[in-house]
Amino acid sequence: MRVGIMGGTFDPIHYGHLVTAEAARVELELDEVVFVPTGDPPHKAYAVTEAKHRYLMTVLATLTNPYFSVSRVDMDRDGKTYTIDTLRDLRTVYGPEVELFFITGADAILEILTWKNPEELLRTCVFVAASRPGHSLDRLQEVLGELYTNNKDRIRLLQVPALAISSTDVRERVASGRPIRYLLPETVAYYIAKAGLYREHNSGSVGHNTTEDPVTD
Numbered sequence: 022m023r024v025g026i027m028g029g030t031f032d033p034i035h036y037g038h039l040v041t042a043e044a045a046r047v048e049l050e051l052d053e054v055v056f057v058p059t060g061d062p063p064h065k066a067y068a069v070t071e072a073k074h075r076y077l078m079t080v081l082a083t084l085t086n087p088y089f090s091v092s093r094v095d096m097d098r099d100g101k102t103y104t105i106d107t108l109r110d111l112r113t114v115y116g117p118e119v120e121l122f123f124i125t126g127a128d129a130i131l132e133i134l135t136w137k138n139p140e141e142l143l144r145t146c147v148f149v150a151a152s153r154p155g156h157s158l159d160r161l162q163e164v165l166g167e168l169y170t171n172n173k174d175r176i177r178l179l180q181v182p183a184l185a186i187s188s189t190d191v192r193e194r195v196a197s198g199r200p201i202r203y204l205l206p207e208t209v210a211y212y213i214a215k216a217g218l219y220r221e222h223n224s225g226s227v228g229h230n231t232t233e234d235p236v237t238d
């Protein structure tokens with residue numbers, strides 16, 4: 022069995038994440054892709070939205086794809102979220118026979134040396150580095166050096182259809198009242214509005230009332 026792991030802050034999840042996961046599933050013949058929203062990510066400079074909201078948005082976004090599921094392993098673990106712990110937990114869930122593929126953007130793979138236990142990371146799973154507009158994977162050898170030379174077969178490159186959507190842009194659009202239609206699934210847009218996420222004075226609580234329709238307005 023071959024399982025893809027799509028780790029992300031997903032603040033919020035958008036079509037860039039979904040297209041990348043689906044491209045990896047098809048290209049690498051994965052049996053399933055499990056989305057893993059981070060708990061407390063050590064690498065984010067801004068105050069990340071509460072994990073329960075990011076988890077629920079990820080569930081809504083992945084609902085219609087029978088090959089996609091969502092795991093709470095990162096949210097349910099105390100402390101900062103390190104990918105090595107994600108992989109150890111999922112290895113326990115899936116067992117030793119399953120081949121794990123960690124799907125990540127080109128930026129992230131170039132930074133893997135700064136992550137906790139990079140060599141163990143590459144022993145535990147195959148890294149799938151997805152490229153998108155403006156990003157090149159040519160620098161892998163130069164940046165990772167021996168780690169790349171010794172693990173070439175553990176790092177796979179994946180070309181993903183061009184989608185320049187980013188979570189930062191979605192948050193800024195909501196804060197300034199600009200549309201987010203077609204950037205992410207409608208269900209996620211409705212959740213963002215209902216929970217009052219990403220507004221200037223963000224309540225962050227589910228049940229926040231709004232008279233605007235996030236999809237049609």
Ligand code: NAP
Nearest residue numbers: 028029030031037064103104125126127128129136137186
């Ligand atoms: P994110 O911002 O939510 O993005 C999730 C993934 O989707 C990233 O790999 C990102 O690639 C990619 N992506 C975003 N927009 C895309 C688009 N339009 N088209 C294609 N791909 C797109 O999550 P993140 O904060 O980068 O975290 C990713 C994972 O790395 C998480 O599981 C996190 O725990 C892990 N991580 C671990 C450590 C550590 O262990 N020390 C440090 C950092 C991250 P880009 O990176 O290229 O944007």
